[in-house]
Amino acid sequence: MSSMVDTGEPTRLQRIWQSNMAYSFRRNPVAVVSLVIFLIIAVMSLLAPVIAPFDPYDPASIDIMNSEYPPAWVEGSEPEFILGTDDQGRDLWSTILYGTRLSLIIGLCAVGLQAFLGISIGLIAGYIGGRLDNILMRLADIQLSFSTLMVAIIFLAVTQAMFGSETFNQYAIFFLIAVIGVAEWPQYARTVRATVLAEKRKEYVDSARVLGFGAGRIMVRHILPNSLSPIFVISTVQVANAIISEASLSFLGLGMPPSQPSLGSLISSGFDYIFSGSWWITAIPGVVLVVLVLVINLLGDWMRDVLNPKLYKG
């Protein structure tokens, strides 16, 4: 009703606030809390160099004598280290901030790569169709039939053996993004292709073609904006999956090295100390990882309910 009382055009922000999606968001406490937690984690980890009390990448600030101090609320702790220290004497709080940043960056970049590859291939396959479509979708089927984790493990293992761990560790972040990014493109390609096939028959596409627009322009400027909602839904789930994949690979020693740990490699280095009672090196990064993935999944669930109720089978 407020829009009728208001004079003048609503601003863009107001229109977003009044949209159906924002309304259902405000009415859903789980989604609101998830987004708030996600934003807190994201902002804090991106600001890691500013807020972290120590620099975990700087060997000069690390003293092995400080190793395995428990968190502040446990007996025998050192007040300097709020969450305790890890096996190498690094402040766990700072290391987790930096590690979360790495996990988020790898997750987001990998999904960006997936989306770019998948959307391009999906658009082309759906719009051009015919034999090319057939070949591309057959490839997607084959790629999907192999688990991403398996492909990533084998690819990274061979890369590591080939380049030696020294070089591998240096470029680990790029290898991780590349392999997680490439292995999952069919998820996007299939969905985009399906929506393109539906959109292609609509009148606005015909009229665009009659106006003489090229295929590229029609695909990107006309069809793509109308296929965005399933893309959003997939993207949230994919980010959560990518973060889990990265953590799993790093845990196996095929990802980020212990000198530059992501959450997965931190958990992995803590695992060796769990039997001697130093549970915090594993447990605290583990909790951060689970909370991060959980809030992304919850947001994805909400988005799926709002945008595309038919997609629930994922």
Added chain:
Amino acid sequence: MLAYLVKRLFQAIAVMLAISLIGFAIQDNLGDPLRELVGQSVSEETRQQLRDELGLNDSFFTQYLRFLGNAVQGDLGTSYFFKEPAVDVILKKLPATLELVFGATLIIVGLSVPLGVYTAIKPNHVLAKVIMGASIVGISIPVFLTAILMIYVFSVEYQWLPSYGRGDVVHVFGYWDTNFASLDGWSHILLPSIALASIMLPLFVRLIRAEMMEVLQSEYVKYAKAKGIHPFRIYFVHALKNTLLPVITVGGVQIGTMVAYTILTETVFQWPGMGFMFLEAVNRVDTPLIVAYLIVVGFIFVVTNTIVDLIYGLVNPTVNLARMGA
């Protein structure tokens, strides 16, 4: 039908050929077989002679064909570390991995059906909401973290269950020793199986729930209700039967995926299966073993997927085989 079968088999063979090509390319580029064979102390002249004898100077294509010929006969080279045929090394480790997958499958099948059906019948009940909430938490916890958590609780804190190895296994035949025949074996396989099941169980609960809710809306279920058939019979005989088709399809593919997750579970629990062996082989740069693992695992994936596709084509009358084969 026959045309579809043949086409599907051709696709499977093509994929296997691609995998073998990748495997060969890895073998060709990773490590030097000569050094493994004779060490460093041999003169350059003898080296060249040996290279000729071993055929290492032949063209890539000739070498690939030879590799392929050997592979078809089950010879994937000799492991540098174990000094025995790579295929034998893998076959010795295979039962441990398969038993782990089997244990996890038992848990998944045993729990996902009742939980999925229940959450579909009573979607608004508190318990159903708790199950759905737990399932999204379950999806969000990586396998290795579940495994570590269980080790910490059950092995370190309470010391109820062992944290590593297979324990007392009972020999069955060939390379197959089983965990399912002794109490100690059961206690060793319990935690790894739960850890492995933990990632798939929530997926299956959600899948069964979604399919079941769709089926419960259909006319024939309403008709069965109107006829006065006992609700249990409707749910578990009439409705469940029709939800199983998609579940089996997804499930078949997930068996392949589980092989990947065994690498994580086996690492945490030091389970002496293929996955653990593969990571060790990587650390030792044991190229023939790495390549053999790649080919064996690729084979498992291709076979399960082909079988699932064929079953799907056979069972589902709405699949248009002629079009799928096109």
